Amino acid sequence: MQSIEHPAEMAAWTQELRSRGETVALVPTMGFLHEGHLSLMRRARERADHLVVSIFVNPLQFGPGEDLERYPRDPDGDAERCREVGTDVLFLPSSKLLYPDGFQTTVQPGALALSLCGASRPGHFDGVATVVLKLFNIVSPDVAVFGRKDYQQLQILRRMGRDLDLPVEILGMPIVREVDGIAMSSRNAYLSPAERLQAQVLHQALDRVEASVAGGERSTDALVQLACSLVSAQPLAEIDYVELVDAESLPPTRELSSPALLALAVRFGGTRLIDNRVLVP
Ligand code: PAF
Numbered sequence: 271m272q273s274i275e276h277p278a279e280m281a282a283w284t285q286e287l288r289s290r291g292e293t294v295a296l297v298p299t300m301g302f303l304h305e306g307h308l309s310l311m312r313r314a315r316e317r318a319d320h321l322v323v324s325i326f327v328n329p330l331q332f333g334p335g336e337d338l339e340r341y342p343r344d345p346d347g348d349a350e351r352c353r354e355v356g357t358d359v360l361f362l363p364s365s366k367l368l369y370p371d372g373f374q375t376t377v378q379p380g381a382l383a384l385s386l387c388g389a390s391r392p393g394h395f396d397g398v399a400t401v402v403l404k405l406f407n408i409v410s411p412d413v414a415v416f417g418r419k420d421y422q423q424l425q426i427l428r429r430m431g432r433d434l435d436l437p438v439e440i441l442g443m444p445i446v447r448e449v450d451g452i453a454m455s456s457r458n459a460y461l462s463p464a465e466r467l468q469a470q471v472l473h474q475a476l477d478r479v480e481a482s483v484a485g486g487e488r489s490t491d492a493l494v495q496l497a498c499s500l501v502s503a504q505p506l507a508e509i510d511y512v513e514l515v516d517a518e519s520l521p522p523t524r525e526l527s528s529p530a531l532l533a534l535a536v537r538f539g540g541t542r543l544i545d546n547r548v549l550v551p
Pocket residue numbers: 298299300326328331398401402420423
């Protein structure tokens with residue numbers, strides 16, 4: 271496995287392979303890799319001749335007061351995990367190289383970015399879309415793989431791909447869970463034992479709402495209310511949002527008549543966790 275820091279060197283590496291007719295898959299990450307990331311990498315590995323994994327904690331997608339400074343990092347462990355899944359290149363650009371002095375052009379996604387995390391983290395998806403477009407331009411992947419835990423991010427990136435005619439196939443992979451049901455996330459490392467125990471309510475609430483839909487409930491208000499009451503019963507949980515939105519375009523739905531996304535964002539102490547489930551009536 272090769273490590274590359276310079277965008278120009280990364281671009282030249284792909285161009286060389288391209289000239290030989292070989293394909294490249296990209297898994298963009300912010301590091302502190304866990305089994306969820308590895309599932310993306312394994313899928314990516316199957317879909318192309320070569321695998322590039324990028325690790326870059328992107329300052330543009332963190333708001334003031336968010337966890338940019340303390341975002342967990344494990345460069346040696348990450349390199350080991352990348353090697354294990356057969357990564358060809360670990361792309362490790364610095365902020366200085368991606369955002370040099372004078373940098374000022376950003377991507378602004380449209381309506382998809384206004385609800386859910388876009389509403390509670392203003393500018394977050396501008397930062398995500400900007401860095402992902404830059405990574406696409408540098409690496410020129412044939413395919414890029416993202417996790418469905420960040421469902422809204424995936425929808426926004428797919429839309430960006432279509433709107434800007436990007437020649438890359440964007441794949442979404444299922445959420446990977448810990449044994450206690452918590453969706454895998456680098457931020458789980460922040461949780462105290464008590465917070466971690468109570469955070470299990472997220473997937474429990476998703477299960478209960480899904481069971482309620484299976485039992486015939488179609489009222490959005492009733493389903494959201496059920497999830498809210500379960501989450502609020504945990505004393506350490508502070509709800510950021512609990513919403514049921516159209517699974518494609520993400521505006522709130524009134525009645526469950528087509529696939530909808532139940533999306534949760536809840537703080538446990540200083541840690542904001544997200545989780546979701548697509549509900550099919
Ligand atoms: O999902 C993430 O880890 C990040 O948002 C991404 C896509 C790597 C962009 O920084």
